[in-house]
Amino acid sequence: MTDAAENRFTTRTEFEGHFLACVARSNATLSLFDPDFAVFPLGTSATDAALRDFLARGGHVQMAMHQTGLIEREYPRFLRLLKDYSHRVECRVTSRALRTLTDSFCIGDGEHIVRRFHSDHMRGEAVFNTPLATEISAERFAGIWAESLPGLHATTTGL
Incomplete structure (x- = not known):
């Protein structure tokens, strides 16, 4: 998995496959942004297994979103x-000023x-396997992260 690869997609199935491939190829960090994560397959057993494997290997996940309701429900x-x-997953909610952002991405390592x-x-x-392809989105994510507040917690009290 060291050769550079670029793939266009237009379907949910293709997106989900590429998302799982990104998680599998990553070792240290996953940075995700989406308004509500409605399209991300966060509820599937395959994604659960892939993320658990990533986190068990010492990876960290940062997620930023406009609203958490869909994930919670x-x-x-x-x-x-x-x-x-x-201790390895942090979720933040964007400020009102960022609610117009409509792109969606997952950056791995x-x-x-x-x-x-x-x-x-x-x-x-x-x-x-192309660091140059992630630079603009990584800068966007850093700005989004800086303007966001802690949001989705492991318990309803945030503890």
């Missing part, structure tokens, strides 16, 4: 993972990216 498997690995150009559409690209 629809992804109990992800909430269990968050509880089990709360600063080398891999799965990016949808607009969160309302499935059209996007997955680029692996």
Whole structure:
């Protein structure tokens, strides 16, 4: 898995496959941004297993989103993972000023990216083993992260 690879996608199935490939190729960090993570397969057993493997190997996940309601209602498997690995997963909610952002991406280790150009559409690209392809989104994520507040917690009290 060391050769550079770039893939365009237009379907949910292709997106999910590339997302899982990004998680599998990553070792240290996953940085994710999406308005609500409705399209990310966070509720599937395959994603749960991939994320648990990533986290058990010492990886860290940072997620930024506009709203947490969908995850809280629809992804109990992800909430269990968050509880089990709360020391390795941090979720933040964007400020009002950022609510107009509509892109969606997952960056793995600063080398891999799965990016949808607009969160309302499935059209996007997955680029692996190409640090240069992640730079703009990584800078965007750093800005989003700095402007966001802690949001989704392992328990309802945030503990």
